[in-house]
Amino acid sequence: MTFPVEDKQGFSVVILNGEVDLNNSPDARKVILTCLKKMKHVMVDLSNVEYIDSSGVASLVEGFQYARTNNLEFGLIGVSEAAMSVLRLARLDQVFKIYASLEDRLENGS
Amino acid sequence: MNVETTQPVITVNNLVTYYGDQKILDDVSLTVNAGEIMVIMGGSGSGKSTLLRYLLGLHSIDGGEICLFGKDISRLSTREWMEMRKKIGVSFQGGALFNSMNVGENVRMPLREHTQLDENTMKIMSRMKLEVVNLAGYEHLMPAQLSGGMVKRAALARAIVMDPSILFFDEPSAGLDPVVAADLDNLILRIREAMKVSIVVVTHELDSAFKIADRITVLDRGRILMVGTVDEVRHSDNPRIRNLLTRTSEDEPVDADEYLQRLTEGAMRN
Numbered sequence: 001m002t003f004p005v006e007d008k009q010g011f012s013v014v015i016l017n018g019e020v021d022l023n024n025s026p027d028a029r030k031v032i033l034t035c036l037k038k039m040k041h042v043m044v045d046l047s048n049v050e051y052i053d054s055s056g057v058a059s060l061v062e063g064f065q066y067a068r069t070n071n072l073e074f075g076l077i078g079v080s081e082a083a084m085s086v087l088r089l090a091r092l093d094q095v096f097k098i099y100a101s102l103e104d105r106l107e108n109g110s
Numbered sequence: 111m112n113v114e115t116t117q118p119v120i121t122v123n124n125l126v127t128y129y130g131d132q133k134i135l136d137d138v139s140l141t142v143n144a145g146e147i148m149v150i151m152g153g154s155g156s157g158k159s160t161l162l163r164y165l166l167g168l169h170s171i172d173g174g175e176i177c178l179f180g181k182d183i184s185r186l187s188t189r190e191w192m193e194m195r196k197k198i199g200v201s202f203q204g205g206a207l208f209n210s211m212n213v214g215e216n217v218r219m220p221l222r223e224h225t226q227l228d229e230n231t232m233k234i235m236s237r238m239k240l241e242v243v244n245l246a247g248y249e250h251l252m253p254a255q256l257s258g259g260m261v262k263r264a265a266l267a268r269a270i271v272m273d274p275s276i277l278f279f280d281e282p283s284a285g286l287d288p289v290v291a292a293d294l295d296n297l298i299l300r301i302r303e304a305m306k307v308s309i310v311v312v313t314h315e316l317d318s319a320f321k322i323a324d325r326i327t328v329l330d331r332g333r334i335l336m337v338g339t340v341d342e343v344r345h346s347d348n349p350r351i352r353n354l355l356t357r358t359s360e361d362e363p364v365d366a367d368e369y370l371q372r373l374t375e376g377a378m379r380n
Contacts, residue, residue, distance in 0.1 A: 021273070022272075026228070053273040054273050055231060058231045058234040058238065061238075062230060062231065062234060086304060088304060090238040090242050
């Protein structure tokens with residue numbers, strides 16, 4: 001499974017959807033890191049994520065760490081409740097930059 | 111996949127097991143629904159830890175059936191069982207950490223065994239789970255350097271590192287002081303809430319059972335006395351359950367002749 005990427009207003013938006021687990025999180029990781037190597041501003045849209053396991057969240061953490069190391073922007077948008085509960089468990093909701101939507105990020109800045 | 115439904119993830123039908131000639135579990139039937147915390151409670155020798163070992167497929171049953179995710183585990187091939195094991199996390203009473211590995215390596219062990227994930231991903235996953243159990247920064251310690259409560263939490267981190275759909279605990283509070291035990295109970299509730307995991311807890315600790323259980327199965331001498339909600343168990347009229355709740359032992363009827371014989375055999379001189 002490949003996760004789609006949309007370019008919008010200077011951002012690469014990686015769209016994760018459905019279930020992100022051990023079977024497809026390596027693909028999510030690859031797509032996220034590839035985007036960060038091409039673009040300065042990357043958002044991951046989690047609005048249609050029904051379930052994300054630790055391997056999926058680890059892909060987000062890796063993306064965030066890569067962005068910080070290379071002075072890039074990385075954030076999450078439209079985090080679904082299913083994804084948010086997993087982030088909260090490890091207190092990662094306090095670590096990631098989280099926006100309601102891409103418009104929210106554009107209006108309120110990073 | 112973790113989905114909260116009322117479908118049973120565990121079904122035990124008329125389970126019978128023997129140890130030699132002695133019947134250990136006798137006609138045990140129960141279900142555990144998705145997202146539910148089922149506590150299996152009973153006194154020493156009631157068969158609760160034995161039941162857990164059978165649920166984990168560690169022994170062959172002598173009668174009845176055990177189904178996990180709708181599949182009879184006695185009929186699974188080795189390969190099918192290995193696949194199912196990925197969805198099951200276990201936190202054993204003593205922790206069962208590998209003494210030759212540090213905490214981080216212990217927690218990563220199931221990932222190494224069952225996945226081909228990138229090394230960095232595995233490290234992040236294990237560190238996330240150590241964060242969850244409040245052991246962040248302890249990954250380089252060896253098990254011998256941990257307190258009893260820390261060993262339990264490290265074992266829990268390892269049990270949840272694969273995001274299981276069913277989590278088994280054997281006596282999670284045993285040997286812990288009340289504050290540490292209460293912390294662990296809260297942690298179990300938080301994990302259920304966030305991961306929507308079904309949890310089976312074997313315990314003889316009443317406070318812990320009443321705090322975390324959705325339903326309680328009370329075992330006595332290998333048979334089920336009752337399956338009910340916390341309130342139903344708490345207010346049960348069954349004398350054996352009352353004994354368990356009030357921590358009193360019920361006296362067995364005494365056979366005077368046999369008892370006297372036991373006491374005096376070889377001791378009396380004419």
